Amino acid sequence: MSEHLLDVDDLYxxxxxxxxxxxxxxxxxxxxxxxxxxxxxxxxxxxxxxxAQTIMGILDMPPGFITGGRILYNGKDLLTMPxxxxxxxxxxxxxxxxxxSLSALNPVFTVGDQIAEMFQxxxxxxxxxxxxxxxxxxxxxxxxxxxxxxxxxxxxxxxxMRQRIMIAMAISLDPKVLIADEPTTALDVTVQAQIxxxxxxxxxxxxxxxxxxxxxxxxxxxxxxxxAVMYAGRIVESANVWDLYAKPAHPxxxxxxxxxxxxxxxxxxxxxxxxxxPSLLALPPGCNFNPRCPHRRDKCVHEVPPTExxxxxxxxxxxxxxxxxxx
Amino acid sequence: MSDPNASVSAAAPETVETETYRGSxxxxxxxxxKPRSLWSDAWRExxxxxxxxxxxxxxxxxxxxxxxxxxxxxGKDPYTCDLKLxxxxxxxTAWFGYDNNGCDVYxxxxxxxxxxxxxxxxxxxxxxxxxGFVGVIAGFFGGWVDSILSRVTDIFFGIPLLLxxxxxxxxxxxxxxxxxxxxxxxxxxxxxxxxxTSMTRIMRSSVIQVRNADFVxxxxxxxxxxxxxxxxxxxxxxxxxxxxxxxxxxGGYIGAEATLSFxxxxxxPPVISxxxxxxxxxxxxxxxxxxxxxxxxxxxxxxxxxIMLGDAVREALDPKLR
Amino acid sequence: xxxYTIRRLLQMIxxxxxxxxxxxxxxxxxxxxxxxxxxxxxxxxxxxxxxxxAKFNLDDSxxxxxxxxxxxxxxxxxxxxxxxxxxxxxxxxxxxxxFRLALIAIIIEIVIGISAGVLAALNRGGFxxxxxxxSTLIVISIPVFVIGFLAQFTFGxxxxxxxxxVGPNATIYELILPAFVLASLSLAYVARLMRGNLAENLRADxxxxxxxxxxxxxxxxxxxxxxxxxxxxxxFIGADFGALxxxxxxxxxxxxxxxxxxxxxxxxxxREGATVVGVVTVLVLVFLLVNLLVDILYGAIDPRIRYx
Numbered sequence: 001m002s003e004h005l006l007d008v009d010d011l012y013x014x015x016x017x018x019x020x021x022x023x024x025x026x027x028x029x030x031x032x033x034x035x036x037x038x039x040x041x042x043x044x045x046x047x048x049x050x051x052a053q054t055i056m057g058i059l060d061m062p063p064g065f066i067t068g069g070r071i072l073y074n075g076k077d078l079l080t081m082p083x084x085x086x087x088x089x090x091x092x093x094x095x096x097x098x099x100x101s102l103s104a105l106n107p108v109f110t111v112g113d114q115i116a117e118m119f120q121x122x123x124x125x126x127x128x129x130x131x132x133x134x135x136x137x138x139x140x141x142x143x144x145x146x147x148x149x150x151x152x153x154x155x156x157x158x159x160x161m162r163q164r165i166m167i168a169m170a171i172s173l174d175p176k177v178l179i180a181d182e183p184t185t186a187l188d189v190t191v192q193a194q195i196x197x198x199x200x201x202x203x204x205x206x207x208x209x210x211x212x213x214x215x216x217x218x219x220x221x222x223x224x225x226x227x228a229v230m231y232a233g234r235i236v237e238s239a240n241v242w243d244l245y246a247k248p249a250h251p252x253x254x255x256x257x258x259x260x261x262x263x264x265x266x267x268x269x270x271x272x273x274x275x276x277x278p279s280l281l282a283l284p285p286g287c288n289f290n291p292r293c294p295h296r297r298d299k300c301v302h303e304v305p306p307t308e309x310x311x312x313x314x315x316x317x318x319x320x321x322x323x324x325x326x327x
Numbered sequence: 328m329s330d331p332n333a334s335v336s337a338a339a340p341e342t343v344e345t346e347t348y349r350g351s352x353x354x355x356x357x358x359x360x361k362p363r364s365l366w367s368d369a370w371r372e373x374x375x376x377x378x379x380x381x382x383x384x385x386x387x388x389x390x391x392x393x394x395x396x397x398x399x400x401x402g403k404d405p406y407t408c409d410l411k412l413x414x415x416x417x418x419x420t421a422w423f424g425y426d427n428n429g430c431d432v433y434x435x436x437x438x439x440x441x442x443x444x445x446x447x448x449x450x451x452x453x454x455x456x457x458x459g460f461v462g463v464i465a466g467f468f469g470g471w472v473d474s475i476l477s478r479v480t481d482i483f484f485g486i487p488l489l490l491x492x493x494x495x496x497x498x499x500x501x502x503x504x505x506x507x508x509x510x511x512x513x514x515x516x517x518x519x520x521x522x523x524t525s526m527t528r529i530m531r532s533s534v535i536q537v538r539n540a541d542f543v544x545x546x547x548x549x550x551x552x553x554x555x556x557x558x559x560x561x562x563x564x565x566x567x568x569x570x571x572x573x574x575x576x577x578g579g580y581i582g583a584e585a586t587l588s589f590x591x592x593x594x595x596p597p598v599i600s601x602x603x604x605x606x607x608x609x610x611x612x613x614x615x616x617x618x619x620x621x622x623x624x625x626x627x628x629x630x631x632x633x634i635m636l637g638d639a640v641r642e643a644l645d646p647k648l649r
Numbered sequence: 650x651x652x653y654t655i656r657r658l659l660q661m662i663x664x665x666x667x668x669x670x671x672x673x674x675x676x677x678x679x680x681x682x683x684x685x686x687x688x689x690x691x692x693x694x695x696x697x698x699x700x701x702x703a704k705f706n707l708d709d710s711x712x713x714x715x716x717x718x719x720x721x722x723x724x725x726x727x728x729x730x731x732x733x734x735x736x737x738x739x740x741x742x743x744x745x746x747x748f749r750l751a752l753i754a755i756i757i758e759i760v761i762g763i764s765a766g767v768l769a770a771l772n773r774g775g776f777x778x779x780x781x782x783x784s785t786l787i788v789i790s791i792p793v794f795v796i797g798f799l800a801q802f803t804f805g806x807x808x809x810x811x812x813x814x815v816g817p818n819a820t821i822y823e824l825i826l827p828a829f830v831l832a833s834l835s836l837a838y839v840a841r842l843m844r845g846n847l848a849e850n851l852r853a854d855x856x857x858x859x860x861x862x863x864x865x866x867x868x869x870x871x872x873x874x875x876x877x878x879x880x881x882x883x884x885f886i887g888a889d890f891g892a893l894x895x896x897x898x899x900x901x902x903x904x905x906x907x908x909x910x911x912x913x914x915x916x917x918x919x920r921e922g923a924t925v926v927g928v929v930t931v932l933v934l935v936f937l938l939v940n941l942l943v944d945i946l947y948g949a950i951d952p953r954i955r956y957x
Contacts, residue, residue, distance in 0.1 A: 058860045060852070091863030103854035106873055107953055108880075121864055153952040169862070482667035485933045489895030490913075494675050494929065497917045582792040586899060589794050590914070605795065612802055623795045631790035 003075050004031040005209045006055070006094075006177050011069035013050055013233075015280075016062060022280035024050045026233040027069070032177065032209040037200075039212045039220040039241075041256070042230035043277055048213045051230075052179045055211075056096050057086055073177070092122045095170035099182035101162035105154040111138075111165045112150035118172045137168040141198060160191035164198065171202055178203065179211045184219060196223055217260055221245070226313070229253050232278050232288040235307070239314035249316035249325045251293050287318070295320050372643035379639035385632040392440035403434045406597070417617055424617045426607060435599050436621050442600035443629060445511050446518070447581040453519030454526050455573045461523070462530025462569075467538055467557055476527075484524040488583060491521040496592040510594045514587065518580050529572050533565035540564070571641040578633030585626050601626040653948075657941050665934065666719070672929045673715050676922045677707070701731065705923065718926070727927040730916075736927035739912060744931070746819045747897055747908035753821065753828035754835075754893060755886065762836040763882065766843025767875060773848055781844070785837035793896050797830045797903040814905040827904040831896050835889050842885055846878035853877070880951045887943025891936045 013025040025047045032038050042048045053059045055071055057078065071078045073094065078086060098104035106114060115137055116130025125133070131150060138146035141164040154162055163183060170178060180199060184192035200223055203210045214220060220227060221241065228238040229252065237250040248254040255273040275292035278284055284291050290300040299319055307317045310325065318324060373379045391398060408430035417424040424432050465476040486494075495517035537543060543560050551559070587593030588602025589609075596603060601622040608618035701707075705728075706714045721728060727736035769781040788796070804826055805813030811826040850856060851874050859873040860866075898910035905911075909928060916924035 056861050058857050087863050087865060089863070091861060096861045098854060098858060100854060104858045106855040106859065106877070108877055108951060110952075117864070118862055121862070121868065155953055166858075478663060479667070481664045482671065485664055485668040485891075485937060486672070486929075487891035487895040487932075487936065489892075489898060490929060490932065493898065493914070493917055494672060494925070497920075498675050578790070582790075585792050586794055589792075590899070590902070592917075609798070612798060613806070616802070619795075619798060623791070623798075627787075627791040627795065630792070631786065634786065634790060 004072070005034050005036075005074065006032040006211075007070075007072040008051065008055065009070045009072065011051065011054060011071065012067040013047075013054055013059070013064060014067055015064050017281075020281045023283060024064075024233050024280055025054070026283075028230070028233070028235055029069075030228050030235065030238065032211060034176065034209050035203070035207045036226070037203060037210045037212060037224045039214060039224035039227045040230060041214060041217065041220060041227055043215055045232075045277055045280060046230040047233040048230050049181055050233075052096065052181050052211060052213055055179065056094065057090060058096075088122070091118060091175075092173040093175050094177040094179065095173070095175040096179040096181065097163075097166050097170050097183050099185050101159065101166045101186070102154065104166060105162065107154055110151045110153055111157070115165070115169045115172055118169060122173055133172065134168070137172050138165070140171075140202075141165075141168045143168075159187050160195065163187060163191075163195055167195075167198065167202070171206070171208075174206060175208065177209045177211070179213070181213045182215070183212075185214070185216070192219070199223070217256060229256070232283055233280065234288065234317060235315075236289065236318070237316040239310070243311060243314045247311075247314075247325050249310045249314065249321040250289075250318045251295050251324050252289050253316075254324060255292075295324060369640070369643040373639060376639045376643065378635050379643075382632045382635040382639065385628060386636065389440055389444055389629055389632065392437050393444045394441075396438045396441065403431060406430070424615070424621075426604070426615075426618050432604075432618060432621055435604060436601070436625050439599045439601045439604055439622060440625065440629070442507060442511060442594050442598055443581050443584055443602070443626065445507075446514050446584040446594075446600075447577045447629075447633070449511065449515040450518040450522060450580040450584075451573050451577045453515055454522040454576065455569065457519065458523035458526025459530045459569055462527040463534050463557060463562060463565075465527065466531040466534030466565075467553070467561055469535075469538075473531075477531075480524045480527050483521060484528075486521055488518070488521050489586060492517045492583060492587050493590065493592055495520060496587060507598050510598045514584050514593050517587070518583055522576065522580065525576070526569060526572065529568050530565065533568045534561055537561050537565045567644045571637055571644060573637075574640055575634055575637035578630040578637070581626070581633070582630045601629075654941070654945065657944065661937050661941070664937065665930075668933050669719070669722075669926070669930050670715055672933075673718060673926050674711060676925050677705070677711070677714065704729070722930070727930075728923040730921045730924045732921070736924050739924060740909070740927060740931055743907060743909045743912040746906060747901070747910060749819065749821070750824050750828055750831060750897065750900070750906065750908060751893055753824055754832035757828055757832040758836045758839055758886065761832075762839030763843050763879070765836075765840040766878075766882075767847060767870075769840065769844040770847035770851065770878075771870070778844075781840055785840050788833050788837040793830065793834060794899045794903060796833050797827075797900055800826055800830050801903060817907060819906060819908070824906075827900050827906060830903070831893065831900040834896065835886070835893060838885065838889070839882055842882050843878060846881055847874055850874045850878050876950075880947065883950065884943060884947060887940050887946075890939045894932050894936060 008028060008030050011025055011028045012023075015022040015024055028047065028051055030038060030040075040048045040051065050059065050064070054064075054066060055078070059066070066079060069079075073089065078089070081089075105111065112131050112134040115134035116125075116127060119125040119130040119133050120127060135146050135150050138150060143149060143161055143164050149157075154165070157165065163186075167183075178199075183199065184195050187195060196219060199210070199212075202208070212220070212224060224241050226238065226240045227244050228235045229244075229250065230236065231252050237244065237248065237253045239249075244253065245257065248257055252273070255271070258271040259273060273292055278288055278291070284301075286302050287293070287300040287305050290296050293300065295318075297320070303319075305317045305319045307315050308321060310316050310321055316324075408425075408428045426432050426435065461476055461480065465473045465480075492514075496513065538561060540560075543556060546556050546560055584593055584600070585602030585605065588600050589606045591606060594600045594603055604622040605619055605626070608615070608622070612619055706717050709717070718728070725737070727740065729735050730739070765781050765785075769778040772778045791799075801813050804810045812823050815823040815827060851870070853874070855877075856869060856874050859869045864872075894910075897908065898914050900906070901908045901910035902914055909932065913925065913928045913932075915921075916928065
């Protein structure tokens, strides 16, 4: 197996809460190479953000506990690395963009200050040099009047501009991996497209590996190279974009695609996946999706389906993927 | 973990999440149901709080001291003193020793609860009624009514509690035929007049929050009068912070009463209170520290109980902390 | 900023007038003979009473009396006490002592209170957290005068680390113990407030962002979380200033400090109305100015606050 830029290998994370143990991630594996965009798709509580936070090392511990697995970055395991070494990677080599830029930026410092801090801490630059770099970066993310606005505070920007600031901060040190956690969810539709374009341009220019976390299939289509679909802390299907859209092999993926509004489906009622996502405190036995699955058999309730190869670079965790893929 | 249900785009998972919402058994009138469930949730939370149980037990004891002191003093009278016993230390017959006049410190400490608790309760009630009323009016009507009331509040707020209390009380010197109720009334007045402003500020800001809530706007759209909206919607929904602050201030007022009595301005002998006892004990702190120690302990525990009760109530009422 | 300050100063005027009027009315217009005990055990001679009534305008109606008082006040004249000293000279003599006491108390409050709060928040649920929570709760529950006696008795008399009473010069060393007593209550509140804010802010999104920027834990906490948690603490310290001034009366009494609190207490007991009104007016003015200062400072540390 060749070495990947980032290799998440059989990761397990749980949250020990007052109400019990929530199994947030149950054996997640995925890889990312330079210049590649991986979209991680799933609904709230599917574990897509928790995986990202574990990669960044910003998981709240406790209540979070990593109970198994490795995260290899350039072949070195981030999870066993001493904290001092990891701090050098965090932000500088693996950077992250958050969903809500208003709460993710510190309200009491100017945006320039917060970008400059990256250069001060990681590159030992002076505040003045850092601020000059901040102006550069703000221009790169296409913020008009960057020179004047560098001394403004986060609340003085619009949501879209603020998300650009977040992006500028994240790319400031030329990271190899960029994790974008729902970067456009909090924005207007028109602004969403601009931000996605910007991200894509920056990624190509810099040949970054990007993990795009989203619940929005529409965002994924134009941007991602490959997709991992998560459900209840597992990757239920993973494939490149075209294969996944054309031949979904897991009933959950199929349900997601079917419930997407299409131009040609005018007047028809939208399909909806029945039932509710399971509680992580009490996952259903066997296949976690079985209570909502139209293809359910007895086997699904008793055994956990293994991840099987459906085609080249296309896997699914369903006993009856052949039946599903036939449609 | 960081996906709020609210902001989702027009793609597939939204359907899933809408399903989630539909599936949960939220009644459509959820917002009007809120106050009742808030209070019953809070009550359930309270019953399982150790701090609440501890403070409730302590307060229960202080209430017994207030209303049935003779149950705890085995019929001893606090005014029966024997100068021969002056300043004798604690013993098996007198657990807390004797004071300068040879009175039993234990008996007097038990009887001293009454004045302190009454001052605390009535001063809080006074401040809550006046402060709450002004706060509701200022917050609900806003505009010039709010401006005027807020300035008046500022004026009183400018006088620190203890400072003002000293002024008011020194303007009402005790008469020779002072009895418990006139003395308590005087102190209640002094503390209440200066204490209501903080209640006003709390009530005003929580009323402003509730005033713009959907269910209030709905009630107004349905033609309810201001009086009815205030009584049925605004007050019940904005009362929680006031109750928390009031419980905590109750302890504060008991402490303030003791401080004023200690300065010789609050309750006056022959009324027994922890503050007057500490004042009496002050000159003898070196030779008979127990004279000061026991009333001070009771006083502090009483204040502590109400502060803990307030803390427990706050935690129960604040869904964020749950 | 300048306009905001001016507007706030203008807003203070009716508050100062209202507050001083209430104080004036309470001192001079409430029932009770102001001349009781002024002339020893005998009642005062009629000529003295007449002279004094004229001097303090006691025969005018209350608003006129107050108006005359205010007019003098605006010219910097605080009037004279019955004993013939000018009130201003008494205040000028006592004020520096109380100012020093309050300053030391506030420093203690800030340094110890904030450190304790940070320590507790970083060890949530641990030994230090519980120790700080319990000890602050105890301090909050014990009235200041009891703490004063305990401190005087323990550290002043038994251990003799500090002088039990303060001499006429009121040196810094002598004032340390009283300042601790004066600061105790606010210190406890500051510690709890800081703990609560910091604990909440440590879970804030921007703190997570700071961590993900690869900053050291020290920098994340010191620069990002603590800074934000200080904002409400600063407001509290300002609003609490009044309580500090009130507490000074008790503390100065216990430690025999000849400051503003002692002067006020003495004037109330000897019914020196002019001194009482003068002192309280100064205290209220200081209180309001400190609050204005805090509000301006608030804007400096929280950019979200705009002064329109």
